[in-house]
Amino acid sequence: MAVSVLRLGHRIYRDQRITTHVFLTARALGVKEGFYTGQRDTSMEESIGHICKDFGGSFKITYLENWKSFLQKWKSGGGRIAHLTVYGLPFKKTPKRRDRLMVVVGGEKVPPEIYQMADWNVAVGSQPHSEVAALGLFLYEQNGRKLPEKFVKARLRVVPQERGKKVLEKAP
Amino acid sequence: MAVSVLRLGHRIYRDQRITTHVFLTARALGVKEGFYTGQRDTSMEESIGHICKDFGGSFKITYLENWKSFLQKWKSGGGRIAHLTVYGLPFKKTPKRRDRLMVVVGGEKVPPEIYQMADWNVAVGSQPHSEVAALGLFLYEQNGRKLPEKFVKARLRVVPQERGKKVLEKAP
Numbered sequence: 001m002a003v004s005v006l007r008l009g010h011r012i013y014r015d016q017r018i019t020t021h022v023f024l025t026a027r028a029l030g031v032k033e034g035f036y037t038g039q040r041d042t043s044m045e046e047s048i049g050h051i052c053k054d055f056g057g058s059f060k061i062t063y064l065e066n067w068k069s070f071l072q073k074w075k076s077g078g079g080r081i082a083h084l085t086v087y088g089l090p091f092k093k094t095p096k097r098r099d100r101l102m103v104v105v106g107g108e109k110v111p112p113e114i115y116q117m118a119d120w121n122v123a124v125g126s127q128p129h130s131e132v133a134a135l136g137l138f139l140y141e142q143n144g145r146k147l148p149e150k151f152v153k154a155r156l157r158v159v160p161q162e163r164g165k166k167v168l169e170k171a172p
Numbered sequence: 173m174a175v176s177v178l179r180l181g182h183r184i185y186r187d188q189r190i191t192t193h194v195f196l197t198a199r200a201l202g203v204k205e206g207f208y209t210g211q212r213d214t215s216m217e218e219s220i221g222h223i224c225k226d227f228g229g230s231f232k233i234t235y236l237e238n239w240k241s242f243l244q245k246w247k248s249g250g251g252r253i254a255h256l257t258v259y260g261l262p263f264k265k266t267p268k269r270r271d272r273l274m275v276v277v278g279g280e281k282v283p284p285e286i287y288q289m290a291d292w293n294v295a296v297g298s299q300p301h302s303e304v305a306a307l308g309l310f311l312y313e314q315n316g317r318k319l320p321e322k323f324v325k326a327r328l329r330v331v332p333q334e335r336g337k338k339v340l341e342k343a344p
Contacts, residue, residue, distance in 0.1 A: 014189075017186075017189060018193070021190070021193075021302035021305065022302075024300055024302050024305075025301065025302045025304075027299070028297045028299040028300070028301045028302075028305070029305075051300050055299055055300055087332070087333055087336065087338065088334075089332045089333070089334060090332060115335045115336055116335065121333070121335055123330075124319070125200045125201075125320075126329075126331070126332055127199070127200040127227055127323065128196055128199075130197045130200075132302050132304040132305050132308075133193065133200070133308030133309075134308075135305065136305030136306075136308050137309065137312055140309055140312070145317075147296070147297040148297075158258055158298040158299070159298070160260060160261045160295055160298055161261070162260075162261060163287045163288065163290075163293055164259065164287055
């Protein structure tokens with residue numbers, strides 16, 4: 001699935017954990033590329049990088065200086081944009097796209113142009129919500145309600161257990 | 173649906189936004205009661221309280237001094253426990269319960285007894301994840317993939333729009 005996620009307006013102190021959760025959710029739901037704008041946060045990038053190294057897969061994050069020119073280029077190359085917002089239309093009505101879909105997750109202040117640039121303004125319930133949970137539910141429906149099972153080149157692998165913890169480590 | 177959520181080990185500075193997201197997700201997915209342990213955080217309680225007042229519904233939060241005696245009482249009264257953990261069994265296999273289910277969301281350090289007290293240790297994918305997104309996906313499946321539409325006594329109501337924002341305010 002070539003779905004990407006763009007997190008807007010990251011602030012180092014206030015948003016570090018939320019943005020980390022946004023990217024962990026994206027990765028766990030099979031997204032391959034994450035982008036973010038706002039303040040560059042190498043510590044957040046590194047913590048996601050460590051997880052990807054340990055648990056595999058090909059997820060990577062890119063910092064963007066300019067979201068507007070990036071999204072304009074994305075659209076002119078045939079990409080589509082789904083913008084998650086409480087004000088949008090019900091998420092189950094968004095067409096399923098497995099290719100070139102950018103899911104935009106807002107921050108504290110969302111630039112009004114996003115509502116116009118988006119192909120779909122999408123609400124996961126019309127209630128105040130967590131953008132992390134909203135992203136998870138949106139991607140889950142887009143994926144046909146499946147979670148990816150294979151993450152290539154993993155060093156660590158969690159083996160599901162009824163009780164307790166089991167993690168297999170690959171010999172180096 | 174009488175499903176409740178217990179957030180363990182809240183820390184005021186580090187966890188404020190994540191715990192807020194946990195409870196917003198719980199409320200948006202139809203949970204009526206939230207509980208938490210760790211540090212008492214009246215500011216977090218108030219911010220959830222304001223949202224409930226504006227957007228309606230009957231969600232409320234209770235702080236617990238002692239999670240263990242609380243959960244023992246819960247179980248002896250016929251309640252069941254689902255503990256969200258990356259180490260658990262796939263979430264779609266958890267029996268659907270619409271009554272007396274406590275969903276436990278861990279914090280930084282999860283007491284090992286939880287794995288024993290839980291009726292189900294539940295993983296939403298065996299990958300590092302956001303507990304916020306994991307909670308959202310678990311509740312979504314438990315609800316038969318529906319979001320509640322009615323929140324009683326709402327002062328504000330978001331009306332879904334293709335673009336832009338529309339919020340109706342009830343006359344006082």
